[in-house]
Amino acid sequence: MKTNAAGEKVFYADYTWKELDTLDRSKAVLILPSGSVEEHGPHLTLASDSAAAEAVTAEAAAKVPGCLVMPCLWYTPSVDTSNYTGTVSISSNTFTSYVCDILLSLYRHGFRKLVIANVHGGAKTALDVAVREFHARMGTASKAYADDFFIHLHNVYVPAIAYLGEMTEGKDWGHACEIETSLDIYMDSDRVKLDETPEEYIPWREGLEWYIGDMRAVNENGIHGDATKASVEKGEKAFKALVDGLVEILEAVRKFNVPPSSR
Numbered sequence: 001m002k003t004n005a006a007g008e009k010v011f012y013a014d015y016t017w018k019e020l021d022t023l024d025r026s027k028a029v030l031i032l033p034s035g036s037v038e039e040h041g042p043h044l045t046l047a048s049d050s051a052a053a054e055a056v057t058a059e060a061a062a063k064v065p066g067c068l069v070m071p072c073l074w075y076t077p078s079v080d081t082s083n084y085t086g087t088v089s090i091s092s093n094t095f096t097s098y099v100c101d102i103l104l105s106l107y108r109h110g111f112r113k114l115v116i117a118n119v120h121g122g123a124k125t126a127l128d129v130a131v132r133e134f135h136a137r138m139g140t141a142s143k144a145y146a147d148d149f150f151i152h153l154h155n156v157y158v159p160a161i162a163y164l165g166e167m168t169e170g171k172d173w174g175h176a177c178e179i180e181t182s183l184d185i186y187m188d189s190d191r192v193k194l195d196e197t198p199e200e201y202i203p204w205r206e207g208l209e210w211y212i213g214d215m216r217a218v219n220e221n222g223i224h225g226d227a228t229k230a231s232v233e234k235g236e237k238a239f240k241a242l243v244d245g246l247v248e249i250l251e252a253v254r255k256f257n258v259p260p261s262s263r
């Protein structure tokens, strides 16, 4: 069972209900990892995002006292990669409602701080909507918003974008690419087909760096980047950068005093 330096259990699901019942839940910082069940090229498994979400959150939580990692959201929206065999995509309405129910359960049990640690680009917008929807649902006839549940949506790659970009030798990175392949090699090289790493890019339209559509129609392998340039050294550096970015957020949320409800 994974514990932090103070001997506290790191995983939420490793606690019994009585242990959680006696915990100071208003001070605990919950972490909800968000990944995907999604194609990651011919060389990485469908677990790539969820495995990264689980590993990064576990490592970061062990470094900050009072953090509990929830079971990962594996099934999330993956619209643009839906036509690759294996991807499981949840519609935004279903997903938003599902995440809201999780937040509601935690709120009812007295948890007041939560960090969503998302590694999957396809879930970013729906998670943002889910948090807003939760606050809206908690409103009363005279007052909107559950201001006594502090929820922070942390997109794990965002603080490290410049650093990872500098590390990249290929033309670009973004999906099952040099960075994600390096991370997977570092975390568990058995999950990587090292002799099948491709280089391929989503063909952006001139001046339009945004793509939502059937990725399979324009990209044979289901990747955006040069996976041939991946290495365990890059994976270790990338992993540490993602963990450091999350630790910074966890420290800030830990220090934050959540006000009593004003509703």
Ligand SMILES: [Zn+2]
Pocket (backbone or CB within 6 Å): 040, 048, 049, 119, 120, 175, 176, 180
């Ligand atoms: Zn990914």
